[in-house]
Amino acid sequence: MDDTLPAAPAAEAPWLAGLNPPQREAVETLDGPLLVLSGAGTGKTRVLTARLALLLAMKRAWPSQILAVTFTNRAANEMRERVEALIGEMSAGLWLGTFHALGLRILRRHPELADLRPSFSILDPDDQERLLKQVLADANVDAKHWPARQLSAIVQRWKDKGWRPDQVPTHEAGNFANGRAPALYEAYQERLADLNAVDFGDLLLHNLTIFQRDAEVLAQYQERFRYIL
Ligand SMILES: Nc1ncnc2c1ncn2[C@@H]1O[C@H](COP(=O)(O)OP(=O)(O)OP(=O)(O)O)[C@@H](O)[C@H]1O
Ligand SMILES: [Mg+2]
Incomplete structure (x- = not known):
């Protein structure tokens, strides 16, 4: 894994390539809550993916400290594929999935707190x-x-x-x-x-x-x- 990534000039970074100015602004706004409104097929998933890659490249967080939630399996798979292409194996530790998949993941860790046995x-x-x-x-x-x-x-x-x-x-x-x-x-x-x-x-x-x-x-x-x- 390349530990020198943050040193690369932002303009060259692959996750920023090809973003239009509003997308880029959304990707680079890493602190505090951020709401992005845009229509179908206008590049939301691309923004989320680039933001994920940037957070990791800048070492703002480890993959296991990032929770990325989607509504559909299709969106989750798409994001995982794109993040993998951008940052490689580091993406394996991400908590990335649909609401239900992530809910299951948490429930599997604490079944007893929901009065379930581990094999539920x-x-x-x-x-x-x-x-x-x-x-x-x-x-x-x-x-x-x-x-x-x-x-x-x-x-x-x-x-x-x-x-x-x-x-x-x-x-x-x-x-x-x-x-x-x-x-x-x-x-x-x-x-x-x-x-x-x-x-x-x-x-x-x-x-x-x-x-x-x-x-x-x-x-x-x-x-x-x-x-x-
Ligand atoms: N700035 C851009 N320049 C060129 N192509 C782009 C740009 N942003 C996104 N695209 C392309 O547009 C297509 C749709 O992008 P994306 O899937 O990110 O949109 P979305 O808003 O998440 O769509 P959906 O509403 O279907 O979830 C993709 O093929 C993506 O690569
Ligand atoms: Mg999308």
């Missing part, structure tokens, strides 16, 4: 729906009238809001199964716990639980990540 499994949406059907059957709810798929969407929405079953506000219960959705959600989470399993929404929700439960673990991550992209 992840249900895909089909498994999830099958389990919800069982929950509906056990509660004598007519799944023809109240489809599992609809309950799945409700549960997903609540998880995205960070609500565990006991945190769903009463006025949010809705019409599903005549207002029984919160109780069904609770039963579903109990089944998941029995199975030592999580669904996609839990990958985020359990992270929230971990950080709310254990201030030390929270502080550990707060100190670890010097840059979040």
Whole structure:
């Protein structure tokens, strides 16, 4: 690995090559919060990637101290490929991935804080729906009238809001199964716990639980990540 990179004049650095002036400004603004607004296909991923490369080249942080989050797998793969091309093997230690992939990575490190055993499994949406059907059957709810798929969407929405079953506000219960959705959600989470399993929404929700439960673990991550992209 080349330890002399920071000495190279900025204009020659490969990660700055070909950027237009606003992109360059965004890439070179390394301190404090930064918001970049731009349309589809206008070079956001390119800016993020160059910024990552610059942070590493300037030794502002080790790869393991940078958290880079994307919405889609496609964007995560694209970024990893581009960063690899720019800085090589150093990129291996980056925490780069989708919200869900990074959520899983953290959950794998602290399963006990979410009441899981280390070997926990992840249900895909089909498994999830099958389990919800069982929950509906056990509660004598007519799944023809109240489809599992609809309950799945409700549960997903609540998880995205960070609500565990006991945190769903009463006025949010809705019409599903005549207002029984919160109780069904609770039963579903109990089944998941029995199975030592999580669904996609839990990958985020359990992270929230971990950080709310254990201030030390929270502080550990707060100190670890010097840059979040
Ligand atoms: N300054 C530039 N000069 C030339 N080409 C550029 C420049 N910036 C970006 N590009 C190219 O434009 C294309 C889109 O860039 P990029 O993927 O970074 O955009 P994006 O905003 O992330 O797109 P999306 O909205 O699809 O996520 C890529 O092929 C990229 O290499
Ligand atoms: Mg992009």
